[in-house]
Amino acid sequence: MENKFRKGSLTLSILLSVSLLMIVFVASSSAQKVVTITYSDWGGVEVQRMFTTVIEKFHAEYPNIRVEHQNVPGFTDNRLKLLTRIAAGTAPDVIKMGSEWFPSFLVRGAFMPLDNLIASDPDFNLDNYYQSVLNYHKWEGKLYGLPQDFNIQGLYYNKKLFDEAGLAYPTDDWSWYDLVHTATLLTKREDARTMQWGVAYGGTPSALALYLPWQNGGEYLDRMTNPTKSTVSDPATVEAIQFIADMINKWKIFPTLAGTTAQSAVDMFVTGRLAMLIIHHGVVPMFREITDFEWDTGRIPRFRYPANVLNAAGFAITTQSKHVKEAWEFLKFLVGPEAIAVVVEAGNSLPAHKGMTEMIFSPEPPENEDAFLAEVPFARPLPLMKDFPGWWKIWNGELEKVWLGMDTAENAAKRIDEQVDELLKQ
């Protein structure tokens, strides 16, 4: 009789605890359903750290959304990985992508337009962001991405080299001719090798040629979004391109091709072999560690008018995302003041949010931080088109002959127009 009772109560207690557990389990899972979304981007260790901080803050504010961060070190690798994941049907929910690449993806249906999400969300105000940066992510009237930050070009100069040569520092209203004159005095040659260069661009000269024509009032495409015709033969554009070629081949103050990959131009500046460098804001954290000489920044010189180029990366939601609501919450957070503060603090870029401009002023060099902000009203985005890589191949391919001194800008312009018109017809 006793045993039966014990057996009975044992069975009863087991049944009770199991059902209690089940109730708790069902209750918790329906009350607080945790949604996991994936976010993929690229960047080295520092970028990873920044975004880990941002994601931690997001988790604190939105406990029912978990973000899985998938980071790939290189930009190209990131693009490849994104392609394979789209093919497999497992695309991340939120992605970061270089702005010129947006059209390549969105015309193939990879990203979803954000207009409805923005319109139906009272917390989000599109006016907070610089229009020129937003334009990067617009295509055929719809907005496909939102920016955190952007980059703009400035002129960096080595104060020590200027002092040694007894030259005055660049001013904010310098013209390119002023720059050429100064650079000539700062270029030192020893037989076949140039031991010190006057000026270099942080990239291939073909990239400088993307915005120098604007300073001369010239255009190379009939319109900057989804162009239909190439207009490189425009005399103002030809003049600007020829000017760059002359800096390389005629006045020899600008290093030729191999010397102008972004990394080597930056290395040249850091090791004191380059007097002036034209590049975006992203090198500031690295330059702050220079101890051999003092440096500062100025506005880029101008031809006839001031003009500058914007570079930005944007965040988009993929059409394959199964958690659009949660992805939108995360996207909003990514481009909100909290996240932007983390990203911009290091000094790599400028905030795309108008309310955050004071963030970029810090006691560390450069002193003339104003130079970058002053350029913002004159900055334009790069052309947006379906086949940007194909267009760049023609642009860079023909212009290379000019940089190598094998042809004139005028002839190259004609060839570019021919080939690009062919390309744009497709």
Add this chain to the structure above:
Amino acid sequence: MDRKSCRSRTSAAWETRVALIFLLPHIIGFLVFTLFPSFFSLLLSTFSWDIMTPLMFVGLQNFVRLFSDPLFYKVLRNTAFFVLISVPLGMIFSLILALLVNVKLKYIVFFRTAFFMPKITSMVAVALVWTWIFNPDFGWLNSILDQLRLLDPINSLLGSIGLPPLRWLASPIWAMPAIIIVSVWKNLGYSMIMYLAGLQGISDMYYEAAEIDGASWWQKFRYVTLPMLSPTTFFVLVMSIIGSFQVFEQVFIMTRGGQGISPGGPLDSTNTIVLYIYTHAFTYFQMGYASAVAWILFIIIFTFTLLQWRFQKKWVHYG
């Protein structure tokens, strides 16, 4: 008697089964990751596909297109130039190295290891360092040449025969030689080890016989070493050709060009077949076209290898 033969038959079958089980992981991996993708890419070459939109059948259009692309022919020429120069250079230098390290000195292993090291280092690291070495103004190479007072005379000499100065990766003429130098340097160790093994397999008997006949150093090399090494040479030749036709990493890293979008060196002088395939697949989103080019590359390499197999009877001595 019956029981014994029964046991041996069962154990043979059992051994075969065990062997298959051990081989199965590799076979599955081969089927899934090598065989299936290869045939899929053959199928894909008749389609146009940019990964994000559905497949579109285009038949032989990709092949027609590649045969009418001037860049494809340039790329073939560049790759052929690379193979023609780097393979003989590599084989000759690695044979010399093998002869040098084939001595019974106490610490010779250190040198063998040192020569082999480049083979196992990361191509990315190697390419980055060599890019700096080749910098026309501050790079180690031109600096040394200049300090030895050789740079100017060399450039003048080049100028007199119509060649541009030595600006390496910045020059459409010298960029590919720079790539060749890096590639040969990196792979020397591997071929050296092959040759070393081959050299050590030559019985001293032959050399003693030659010495008795009064053979000089050169004669010993020409009539004993080289023929006895011919199987190794054949192997090195076939592997080098197959490998060098697929050159990619050093070209991709050292001649990246504008914005990383169009690697291939000044005026596409270092654009090679694999780089061409890569660019069309992942930058232009043309998977079908890239697959077609990949199969053309396969046919080229296969033809070369087949020719070498047929011709080996003429010069390779086994046994």
